[in-house]
Amino acid sequence: MHINFKLLISGVLLSLSQQAFAQVNIFTCEPEYAALAEELAPDARIYSATTAMQDPHLVQARPSLIAKMRQADLVVCAGAELEIGWLPMLQMKAANAQVRSTDKGLFFAAEHVDTLDKMANVDRSMGDVHSLGNPHLHFSPERMLLIAKALTKKLVQLDAEQTEAYQQRLQSFSKRWQAASSKWQEVASQLKGMKVIAYHSSFRYLFDFVSIEQVADLEPKPGLPPTSTHLASLLKRAKQGDISAIVVASYQDLRGANWLAEKSSLPVIVLPLSVGGNEQSSDLFSLYDNVLDLLIQEYNAQKLLAL
DSSP, rough: OOHHHHHHHHHHHHHHHHHHHHHHHESSHHHHHHHHHHHHTTTEEEEEEETSSOOOOOOOOOOOHHHHHHHHHHHEEOOOTTTTTTHHHHHHHTTTTGGTTTTTEEGGGGGGSOOSOSSSSOGGGSSSSTTTTTOGGGGHHHHHHHHHHHHHEEEEEEEEGGGHHHHHHHHHHHHHHHHHHHHHHHHHHHTTOOEEEEEETTTTHHHHHHTOOEEEEESEHHHETHHHHHHHHHHHTTTTTOEEEEEEEESSOOOOHHHHHHHHOOOOEEEEESSSSTTTOOOHHHHHHHHHHHHHHHHHHHHHOOO
């Protein structure tokens, strides 16, 4: 039987390359960073501690999460204190020294970009605020590209044998991301000047990117559910007539938004906070596409009603 040794050797090398990738265990705190890791290290074993249908501030240190972190070579999180209520406990129980320090296998996205809304002085009376800035930064195309570059450096640090492969993945992602960003920028121009009431500051970077103004928050203070008094004040604000919609994330409680919508006749737009927040948002690219589509559809509908 004739054997093509060149093909055989190529197959063995490819298999070894894939095994090397697969040896890297990546634990991510949020699905957007699992999606980014899949772009940069597609053959690694990647696990997300949360889904887009969960509040990333509130996570239980379950035995399954402890086991996954114990096996991790790299932990990737948003940072800026988003996970402060649960990550330290998880790290302690996992007892994995590799992922306790950013010098080794711990990566905080917020440490590699400038965050919005940093606060010099914070106390508990202000609610669930983040002194290091808003941590929901994955809706900033520019920042996500910087994070991708920083994460690639971390992957190379931990898995130097695959340096060329990681760099090629980054180059491919960067090219596609920049092309998509130009398209998103053009599409987003339709939303400039839109005013909304939103729940929490979950979409702070999205609104900054597309020039939407969040004029009020459904929360009386960050982390606190809407109260009847606060909703009454929002209804008064809504009656000024310049607000287009009420925006909530896919995991957030709709009761306050629905009450306000009924009283004010404003639509409620439920946006996926991250990858997997609805059927259309299967990766980072489709997440942006879908969020912009949902906003534009409602904004155009409101403009038609105003004619």
